[in-house]
Amino acid sequence: MTEKRSPLPTLQGPRIRLRPHREDDLAAFFALYSDPEAMRYWSFPAWTDIAQARDRFAAALLSPGVDGTHAWAVAGADDALIGGLTLFSIDGAQRRAEIGYALQSAHWGRGYAQEAMRLAIEYAFDALRLRRIEADIDPRNQGSCRLVERIGFVREGLLRQRWLVAGEITDTALYGLLQEDWHRRAQQT
Numbered sequence: 001m002t003e004k005r006s007p008l009p010t011l012q013g014p015r016i017r018l019r020p021h022r023e024d025d026l027a028a029f030f031a032l033y034s035d036p037e038a039m040r041y042w043s044f045p046a047w048t049d050i051a052q053a054r055d056r057f058a059a060a061l062l063s064p065g066v067d068g069t070h071a072w073a074v075a076g077a078d079d080a081l082i083g084g085l086t087l088f089s090i091d092g093a094q095r096r097a098e099i100g101y102a103l104q105s106a107h108w109g110r111g112y113a114q115e116a117m118r119l120a121i122e123y124a125f126d127a128l129r130l131r132r133i134e135a136d137i138d139p140r141n142q143g144s145c146r147l148v149e150r151i152g153f154v155r156e157g158l159l160r161q162r163w164l165v166a167g168e169i170t171d172t173a174l175y176g177l178l179q180e181d182w183h184r185r186a187q188q189t
């Protein structure tokens with residue numbers, strides 16, 4: 001019997017929303033992943049040709065798709081795509097997943113990422129019933145480290161030379177957030 005997956009929901013925050021991708025997001029999607037500043041610590045180099053967007057954009061349109069990846073568009077007040085937030089490597093038996101996120105650099109520094117993360121994490125722990133979320137971050141990526149620490153992720157270790165991107169070998173700071181920690185913090189605030 002094949003498992004029936006729920007469609008990707010729209011999650012509404014005060015200033016931003018997480019919503020499914022739409023066909024007319026392609027230009028903004030490409031703009032995000034071709035922004036060298038936003039891709040500085042990413043797992044692949046900034047795109048230079050819109051053809052490079054094709055496979056990833058097609059998968060985003062089909063999300064949650066066959067592997068269950070939840071790929072949301074982060075949208076601002078006018079509903080245009082300004083970023084992406086993805087729950088991936090979702091392991092239903094272990095009830096854990098990884099989280100990835102990026103905003104176009106023009107939108108940094110306003111708390112949008114924190115708002116987007118809180119919406120996705122709430123959904124992951126409550127609706128998907130996950131119990132652990134991991135973030136794999138280049139330790140030099142201070143903005144990302146600060147973001148997850150602010151939310152309550154714990155830096156659990158350093159994985160040496162884990163990535164090779166555009167000829168550069170880099171480490172991973174592995175962060176983890178447990179459902180029990182998230183709920184305990186929610187009760188304290």
Ligand SMILES: CC(C)(COP(=O)(O)OP(=O)(O)OC[C@H]1O[C@@H](n2cnc3c(N)ncnc32)[C@H](O)[C@@H]1OP(=O)(O)O)[C@@H](O)C(=O)NCCC(=O)NCCS
Nearest residue numbers: 038101102103108109110111112113114137143144146147
């Ligand atoms: C990481 C990223 C998503 C942060 O987005 P953002 O919307 O600017 O983050 P927020 O405004 O919600 O900030 C959250 C916290 O991180 C801090 N922060 C954000 N960027 C920072 C930076 N460059 N240096 C230091 N702190 C930073 C903020 O001050 C805030 O902390 P505070 O609440 O104590 O003030 C954004 O910089 C980005 O898209 N980077 C490129 C993609 C990327 O590297 N993704 C992560 C891959 S692991």
